[in-house]
Each structure stands twice: as structure tokens, then as C-alpha cells.
Amino acid sequence: MKPRPIVLVSRHVVLVLFAVAFLIPFVGIVMAAVTSSDPADPGYTFENFLLAWEEGRFSQLLVSSLIIEALVVPATIVLAVLGGYGLAVLLPPGNKWITGAFVIGLTLPTELVVIALYYNLSAAGLTNNYLGIAFAEMALFLPFGIYWMHTHFSGLPRELVESGRMDGASDLKVLTRLLLPISLPALTTLAVLFFVWAWNQFLIVLVLMQSPTKRTATAGLGFFVGEYSTDVALLSAASLIVIAPVVIVYLVFQRSFVEGVTQGAVKG
Template sequence: MTVQTVETATPASVPASVPPAVRKSKGHLRRGVSGWVVLIVVAVCALLMLFPFWLALINAFKPGSEYIQDGPLALPTTLNFQALLDFWAGVNFNQKLLNSVIISGSVALIAAAISLLSAYAIGIGRIKGRVWILAVFMLAFTIPQEALVYPLFILTRSLGLYDTQLGVIIILAVLQSAFGTYMLASVLGSFPAEVLEAARIDGASRTQILLRIVLPLTRPTLAVLVTFFFIWTWNDFFLPLVLLPSAANQTVSVALGALSGQYTSDPTALAAASLAGILPAFIFFLIFQRTLMRGVNIGAIK
């Protein structure tokens, strides 16, 4: 009676004589090295993105004489708030800041509401031509603003909305809701049909299903959209520049762009202006960072 032995196949890169513990440690070592490489690359990219903010921060409070003597990379020896105060009072920054908050906040909330209603009709309502409608929405948020500025200019003048915050709010809310509708429709398209059927059997109307079932479950995704819409609107420059020519209605980004030529010869004042424009959006992002990450993680799990 012959006994046949079956040998376990081992990878060609690892000899069979190497103990399993050693092979396991080598695998962990390779994964550890690749993890450190990825971490270093991410850290370098983060430093490159934060470098302009750091330059604006240290030069905004630096006296002009120190900037000329030590250059833009040196830390200030004394804090000088004069450049920031002069810029704040010179452009009436309180009004510009209020305009940006009103426009960005209104656009974020209205665009999120339009996105939810449109996605509810497309994703759950299952209207006819759903694929073609989503294709239209996808095309809408890929069209550059330069291609839309002339018809929007004529339209706002005809409707009496030119040089009004309401006109910019309506236009940006509709434009940004195209992305929100496309994103939410794909989420609601895979919504559990059993939950909706149970709600209908219990006598819930479409409005009740939307408010009591769909809205609570999509709240993290809506929070992500509101955050994105606010930051995108805050940084938007082209449409507010064309549609808001008067100084009383200008946003922060338009005010900074219009004054960049004035402060070209004064780099500390230009740094102060940049810092004043960056800080509000940065603070908003820090406040809603956990909400943003929670929504992204929930979307990834789903």
C-alpha cells in the first residue's frame, strides 16, 4: 500500500523552506512600506495645497518694511494689523461678506431642495425616459459658465433681475442642482422597494414618503451637497462678476478680483485681502468637516 503525499503549493517568490511566520512578516513589511509611501505622497500634496494659505497668513500681518527686507517666506517679528484693517474698511468688507453669506447659503439650501425633489421623481417615481433625463442633467453641469453667460445676461435683464442677488441665487441654484439631481437620483434609484411598498400599504402619500422616509435616510448625502454647494458658490467668480456690477451687491470673490490690480504694488495688503477672502470658507469647512466625512463614509458603505 503506497501513501501519496500532497505538497501545498507555495508562491514562486517565496521558497517552501521559509517558515509561514517569516512569509507573513515579509507580506506585512511590503504592505507597511507601500503604506508609508502613500502617506508621504499625501503629506507632500497637503503641504503644497496649504503653502499659499500659509504665505497669505504670515504676510497679512507683516509690516511692509519687513517684507521688503526679509522676503515673503520669513516669519513676521511683530504683528501688524494695519494692512488688514485698511483693506476691510476700504472695500466695505462687512457688506461683501454679508452678500457672500446670503448668496452662498441660499444657493446651497435651494439647490439641495431642488435636487431632492428632482431625484425623488426620477429615482423613485420612475418617470419615463429616466436615463435620458439623467443624461441631460449630466450634460448640464458639464457646460462651462462662459457658454451660458450671454443668454443669462439677456434673461436677467428682461426679467428685471440684473444686478440683483435674487437673480444670481436663482441661476446658481438651478445650475448646481443639476449635479445634485444626478448624484441623488443614482442613490434613490437603489432605494429598497420593500420599504416604499410597506409605506404605501400603510396609506402614506408621496409627500409623506418623501418627508418621513426618504429625507431622513438621505440626510447625510444632502449635508454633503449643501457643503459643496456653499463652497462652490462662495468661490464662484465669473457669473457674479457679470451679473452683479454694482459695489453694493458684489461678493467677496468679485471684490478681491476687482481690487487685485490696486494692491499689486503692496504685497502685504494683497495678502491681507486674500486671507480675508479665504478664512470664511475655511472656517465653514472646518465646522462641517465631520458632517462631510460622515456623509462620504455612509455613501461609500451603501
């Protein structure tokens, strides 16, 4: 049954209002970033981006962010897939209790464990390096990843798994050849979420990474704000530099991301 015209119009009006509410601050940041801060030479300029790039050492910070992304996203995806598949398809003893434990892990705030995490990783020699941050972020993201993939695999037809087993396929082949090819939207959505979360992570990097040259772009932006708190144009340019990779990743994977979110909503 098609919705009535008044319902469709109302939906579009609400969506437009949300879009405007989101875009107005963003447009304001863009305009501030390209506005000259020199009173003698008013107008628009892109020099703020060059100056912010040099003063904030974003060439080093972005490399650090990409290194951590390369460590965190693929490894967490693999672990989430294996964990979700094991709990949803292989059904080990106590799988419901294990799934519940991961759900409880979703409620654990970073602020509660970051100090203990620092001392534990420091004792293992994993502070002030990328690997320690990667391990911490993987542990932080994994409960959601396993819960997401568990929900996804639980919604797939059980006949797919049974038919693969009848053909003599091992559990690993059932996963890689039957389930993963039809799970690309869910995997893409999870990968984009992990990328955004790892990119925006501030507290863990601030505590675990003491070297200024090895901090991520987001952590570096925090120190940049403290140093140039009165230069609105420079701060706006630096902010756009930091959020640009996130926007690019979302635009590239937008279709698969929305499809994965929609599938999850329908199954839920």
C-alpha cells in the same frame, strides 16, 4: 484582509506630501498677511486685516455673499432632493433620458451662457439684484445636485420605499420620514459644495451685478487685486478674509462631508 505595512506606510507618505503641498502656500499667505509693510517698523501685525477690511468694504461684500448663499443653497437643495427622488424612486416615463440630460448639463461651461443669460435676465428686470444671481447659480448647480441625489436615492434599499407605501404613506411622507433622515451625510456634502461654489462664483456676479456695493466678497476681491496689485501684505489679508467663511463651513461640517463623499464613492 488588512493591507501590508508597506502599503499603509506608502498611503500615509502620499497623504503627508499632499498635505504639505497644500499647506506651504497657505502658510506663505498667512505670513505675508501678518507681516508689516512699513520698512521703518518691520515685524508682525494684524493691521493689514483691518486696512483690507476697510479699503475693500468687505463688511458690505460679505453681507451680499451671505444673502446670495441664503437664497441659493436651501432652494437648490430642495429642488435637487425633489428631482433626485422623482427620477430615482418615482421612476416617471423617460426618467433615464431626463437623468442623461442633467448629466449633459454638468458639462455646460458658465462662459458659454453668461452673455445670453445677461440679456434674458435683463429683459426680465433681474440684473443688478440678488435674485437674478441666485436664479443663475441655482440653474448652474442644479444638474449636479439632481445627479448626486439620484445616485444616492438609487443606492438606498427599495424595501424602505415599499414598506412605507404598504403602511399607507404618501410619496412625500416616504421621502421626508423614511429617506431624508438617513440621507443627512449626502445632504450635508451637497450643501457644503453648493456653499463653496456659490461663494467662489465670480463671472456670473461680475456680469449680472453692476453695483459695486452689492457685489460678493469674491467679486470684490477681484477688483481689490487690481487696485492694490503691488501691496502683497494687503492682498494676502484680503484673500484670507474672503476664504475664511469657506474654511469655517468645511471645518464645522467636515465629518458629515467626508462621510457623504465616502458613501458616494462606495456606491459608485
